[in-house]
Structures are given as structure tokens and as C-alpha cells.
Amino acid sequence: MEKDASFLFGGISFNRRKFASDFDRFKGKNPDDLAEKLLLIEKEHETIDNSLEKLEFIENGKSEMEYERNASVGKKRKRKRKEKGTVSDSVEGFPVFKSSKLKKEVANEENDQSVNELVEGKKEYYRQLERDIVFRKMHNIHVSGSNIPSPLHSFEELRSRYRCRSYLLRNLAELGFKEPTPIQRQAIPVLLSGRECFASAPTGSGKTFAFVLPILMKLKNTTKDGVRAVILSPTRELASQTTRECRKLAKGKKFYIRLMTKQLAKNGDFSKLRCDVLISTPLRLKFAIRKGKLDLSRVEFLVLDESDKLFEPGMLEQVDFVVKACTNPSILRSLFSATLPDIVEDRARTIMHDAVRVIIGRKNSASETIKQKLVYVGSEEGKLLALRQSFAESLNPPVLVFVQNKERAKELYDELKLEDIRPDVIHSDLSQIQRENAVDNFRAGKTWVLIATDVVARGMDFKGVNCVINYDFPDSAAAYIHRIGRSGRAGRIGEATTFYTEADIPFLRNIANVITSSGGEVPEWIKSLTKKKWRKHRPRRDTISTQPDI
Numbered sequence: 001m002e003k004d005a006s007f008l009f010g011g012i013s014f015n016r017r018k019f020a021s022d023f024d025r026f027k028g029k030n031p032d033d034l035a036e037k038l039l040l041i042e043k044e045h046e047t048i049d050n051s052l053e054k055l056e057f058i059e060n061g062k063s064e065m066e067y068e069r070n071a072s073v074g075k076k077r078k079r080k081r082k083e084k085g086t087v088s089d090s091v092e093g094f095p096v097f098k099s100s101k102l103k104k105e106v107a108n109e110e111n112d113q114s115v116n117e118l119v120e121g122k123k124e125y126y127r128q129l130e131r132d133i134v135f136r137k138m139h140n141i142h143v144s145g146s147n148i149p150s151p152l153h154s155f156e157e158l159r160s161r162y163r164c165r166s167y168l169l170r171n172l173a174e175l176g177f178k179e180p181t182p183i184q185r186q187a188i189p190v191l192l193s194g195r196e197c198f199a200s201a202p203t204g205s206g207k208t209f210a211f212v213l214p215i216l217m218k219l220k221n222t223t224k225d226g227v228r229a230v231i232l233s234p235t236r237e238l239a240s241q242t243t244r245e246c247r248k249l250a251k252g253k254k255f256y257i258r259l260m261t262k263q264l265a266k267n268g269d270f271s272k273l274r275c276d277v278l279i280s281t282p283l284r285l286k287f288a289i290r291k292g293k294l295d296l297s298r299v300e301f302l303v304l305d306e307s308d309k310l311f312e313p314g315m316l317e318q319v320d321f322v323v324k325a326c327t328n329p330s331i332l333r334s335l336f337s338a339t340l341p342d343i344v345e346d347r348a349r350t351i352m353h354d355a356v357r358v359i360i361g362r363k364n365s366a367s368e369t370i371k372q373k374l375v376y377v378g379s380e381e382g383k384l385l386a387l388r389q390s391f392a393e394s395l396n397p398p399v400l401v402f403v404q405n406k407e408r409a410k411e412l413y414d415e416l417k418l419e420d421i422r423p424d425v426i427h428s429d430l431s432q433i434q435r436e437n438a439v440d441n442f443r444a445g446k447t448w449v450l451i452a453t454d455v456v457a458r459g460m461d462f463k464g465v466n467c468v469i470n471y472d473f474p475d476s477a478a479a480y481i482h483r484i485g486r487s488g489r490a491g492r493i494g495e496a497t498t499f500y501t502e503a504d505i506p507f508l509r510n511i512a513n514v515i516t517s518s519g520g521e522v523p524e525w526i527k528s529l530t531k532k533k534w535r536k537h538r539p540r541r542d543t544i545s546t547q548p549d550i
């Protein structure tokens with residue numbers, strides 16, 4: 001059969017990029033066999049691509065019919081362009097099929113076995129892609145980017161696929177982790193494959209180990225090379241918690257994992273101090289870099305945890321300073337948060353290379369294990385009554401009560417300190433040691449009700465918080481998601497009650513959207529409120545006090 005190989009490909013869009021790596025191997029094969037086989041694979045591939053496209057379409061809230069319409073318009077357009085000659089020949093630029101000289105060479109060299117291997121390899125590749133799609137769908141994992149590594153089916157797979165050391169698997173087992181959470185299933189292979197990553201997954205879904213585990217795996221052993229991994233957290237409490245988690249996972253292995261304390265930032269000489277992983281708030285890190293005793297030029301991993309918070313105006317400048325100080329050209333950067341606004345993604349894209357985007361569930365939504373409730377309290381006075389009544393009816397500690405600022409935290413604490421509810425308070429006016437004590441006592445169950453500002457709204461993992469009360473309405477939908485996310489963690493059930501007054505009504509709709517998108521119910525009248533463009537909602541509120549004004 002003497003056919004021109006390029007004729008065989010007429011009308012078929014051959015995806016050169018996908019086959020680029022194998023191109024050299026095609027030389028010297030029987031062109032007819034090769035062409036037919038590739039044609040088959042390409043068709044299979046097209047089917048997979050179409051299914052993927054359809055899936056994405058439907059996930060974006062569009063109907064199947066809309067997809068079909070869109071696809072047929074696309075095809076018509078393509079046909080027209082082809083008739084006009086504006087569509088390139090399907091194999092244009094493939095000299096192996098175009099040049100008769102090369103064709104001769106191809107025809108001369110026969111190696112059917114390797115052609116078959118190649119074909120089988122490609123088929124298996126697409127079968128794997130299909131399996132990955134199904135598996136991701138099962139775990140609500142959405143990805144975008146090129147060549148995304150397969151998700152993890154188990155922690156054990158880390159050993160076979162990435163030669164994970166036994167101590168890490170042992171530590172995971174000791175922590176009681178039976179299988180990876182969805183974010184861990186996808187973000188860990190992405191980072192281990194040397195890809196940058198921005199990831200969003202609900203509160204309490206195991207994001208911390210999704211970046212700590214690959215860091216420890218990649219660092220392998222401690223060295224005297226200086227800091228090799230930096231994790232930035234927006235608050236000291238979270239930095240301290242992440243340090244502890246990191247040490248737990250590294251147990252049994254000699255790594256130098258350090259928390260940047262005030263003392264260390266002031267007096268630490270990192271040229272003499274061993275440090276593999278450094279965890280810090282941006283401000284302290286910037287201060288230490290400025291002192292000239294901390295060199296970040298060998299940092300291989302930079303994690304921006306709670307990245308949307310780190311990108312807010314107050315911190316952005318310090319984060320930028322740290323990012324610039326990490327000058328290693330092969331650095332891997334990753335961003336994690338439960339809320340990832342588009343603007344943060346856009347900004348992240350400008351600094352990241354070929355990053356993979358991993359979203360678990362719906363972006364910017366609350367954990368579905370939290371039962372959410374909105375309670376109208378009329379006025380500021382009504383709040384205190386409602387809170388006392390709620391405690392009287394059923395106090396199910398530990399309970400976290402969020403207020404708008406430190407002044408109000410102090411006021412509410414003064415009101416409640418003598419009551420039989422073991423209250424405590426945490427805000428930024430307390431000393432470091434007082435803040436640590438407040439967190440530790442709440443964790444240990446010594447205090448039952450912790451009155452807090454947003455300093456503990458993000459990332460803090462107080463196991464078993466049964467209820468979060470938003471005494472003051474949160475200042476943004478993101479703040480709401482993070483605050484209530486202190487309960488209902490790691491698959492547990494939690495409760496969240498949000499008080500609202502007349503002043504908060506214009507902002508109710510935004511919270512209602514979060515509630516409905518995580519499966520909760522809100523009254524119709526709230527849903528019909530007009531959506532408000534929400535900056536920061538921090539109204540001036542009356543003092544919290546039951547003492548009569550003198």
C-alpha cells in the first residue's frame with residue numbers, strides 16, 4: 001500500500017505538542033502502520049478531551065444542551081475556516097510526514113515492536129488520565145494546569161511513587177491519619193513533582209500537611225546550607241501551630257525546624273544557627289532579613305499559608321520583601337488558603353511559573369460539616385441577652401466568641417468574667433505569653449469560652465470546638481468562612497451562630513450566599529436582598545455593658 005503519509009492525516013487535527021516528546025522515536029517506522037495507529041490514539045484522545053471539556057462546562061453550571069450547542073458552533077467555524085484555507089494542514093510542520101526524503105528513510109527502517117510499545121504507552125497514558133478524572137471527581141478535586149500528576153490513592157503510594165521515607169509514613173500512622181484528605185491527594189504529588197501550586201480547600205481539611213509533607217520529603221536530610229524552606233503565616237499563633245505540626249511530622253528525624261520568635265528576629269545569627277525550615281510572620285522575617293543575619297538565597301520552598309490574608313494591604317509589602325529575598329532561581333512557591341479571591345490568583349500568576357491550580361469543592365465556600373444559623377438580635381443590647389440565653393439553654397464547650405476589635409473583646413470579657421462559663425480572652429494587646437496561655441488553656445479544656453478578635457480566626461486548629469458565635473458580624477465573607485471554620489474540622493460536626501443587628505442587614509446577603517452554597521438554608525427575604533459590594537464592614541458599635549450609664 002503506497003500511500004502518502006500526509007494524505008492519511010488529512011482532515012485530522014494532530015496534536016503535535018502532546019506527541020512532541022515521542023517525535024524523534026517516530027523516525028524510521030513504517031509510515032502506514034504508524035500513521036494509522038497514531039490516528040486511532042489521536043481519536044481516542046479527542047474523545048477524552050471532549051469529555052473533559054463537557055465535564056468542565058457542566059461543572060461551571062451550564063447545561064449539557066448548551067455544551068452541545070457550543071461544540072457544534074465550534075465545529076462549524078472550524079469547517080468554514082478550513083474551507084477558506086485558514087486552518088493549517090493537520091500535520092503541517094511535521095517534516096517526517098511531509099518530506100519525501102524523510103519518508104523514504106522512514107519506510108526503510110522498520111521497527112514494529114517499538115511502534116507497538118509506543119502505541120501501548122500512549123494508550124495507557126490516556127487510560128490513566130481517565131482514571132484520574134474519575135478519581136478526582138469522586139473526591140471533589142478540581143485542577144487546572146498542564147501535565148498534572150495523578151492524585152494519591154493512599155499514603156502508602158508515597159513510598160512507591162516518590163520513595164517516601166519510612167519515618168514519615170510511621171508518623172502519619174501515629175497521628176491516626178488513615179488516608180490523605182482531598183487536598184493532600186492532589187497538592188502533595190504536585191509539589192513533589194517540582195511544580196508550583198496554588199490551592200484552595202475548605203477550613204480544617206488538612207492543608208498544613210499538604211505542604212509540610214512534601215517539604216520534608218524533598219529536603220530529605222538536614223544540611224548546613226542554611227534555611228531551605230520558609231513558611232509564612234499571617235499570625236504568630238498560626239506560625240507557632242504550624243511549627244508544632246511540622247515537628248510532629250518530622251519526629252524521629254534530625255531536622256532543624258524553627259519558629260521565628262521576637263528574640264530570634266532580633267538577635268539570631270542564622271549564619272551560625274542551623275535551620276532547615278523557618279516558620280514566621282512576614283513582619284518578623286522582614287525584620288530579621290534587614291538585620292543582615294538571615295540569608296534566604298538558598299530557600300527551595302516558600303509557602304504562603306492563608307495567602308489571601310498575606311496579600312492584604314497591611315502585609316503585602318512585607319511579603320513582597322520576603323519573596324524578593326528568596327533569590328534561588330529554582331525555588332518552588334505555593335499558596336494555600338480556604339478563600340482564594342480572583343485578585344489573589346491573578347497576582348499569584350505574575351510570580352509563579354507553570355503553576356497547578358487545585359481547588360477542593362467550591363472555591364470560597366464554608367465547610368459543609370458546619371451547621372450555620374443567623375440570629376436577629378435587634379440592637380447591641382440584644383446581643384448580650386441572646387448570648388446569655390444561649391449559654392443558659394445549653395453551653396456545649398469549647399465555644400469561640402468572635403468580636404470586632406480588641407476593645408470589644410475586653411468589654412465582653414469584663415461582662416462575662418464572673419459567670420460560671422470559664423471564659424477567657426485573646427487579642428493583640430496581650431503579651432505573647434498571655435496569648436500563648438489563652439490558646440493553650442482553651443486547647444486543654446481549662447477554659448470553656450474564648451472571646452477573641454480575628455487573631456485566631458485563621459488557621460487555628462482547636463480540636464473539637466463545638467460552636468462558634470459571631471457576636472459581632474464578620475467584616476467580610478472570607479472572615480466569616482475562616483471564623484466559623486474553627487469548628488467542624490477534620491470531618492467533625494460543628495455549629496456557627498451569627499448575630500445580626502439592623503446595621504448588619506445590608507451585608508446579610510453575602511453571608512447568606514456562603515450558607516446556601518455549603519448546603520444550609522436561609523429565609524427567602526434574605527436571599528432577595530440586593531447584593532452589596534462589600535469592602536470592610538466595621539460599623540461603630542455601642543459599648544458592651546449592662547451597667548447603667550452614670
Ligand SMILES: Nc1ncnc2c1ncn2[C@@H]1O[C@H](COP(=O)(O)OP(=O)(O)OP(=O)(O)O)[C@@H](O)[C@H]1O
Nearest residue numbers: 177179180181203204205206207208338459461490
Ligand atoms: N489525612 C488526615 N486524616 C485525618 N486528619 C487529618 C489529616 N490531615 C490533617 N488532619 C487533621 O485535620 C485537622 C485540620 O487540619 P489543618 O489545620 O491542616 O486544616 P486547614 O485545612 O489548614 O484549615 P484552615 O483553613 O482552617 O487553616 C488537624 O487537626 C489535622 O491534624
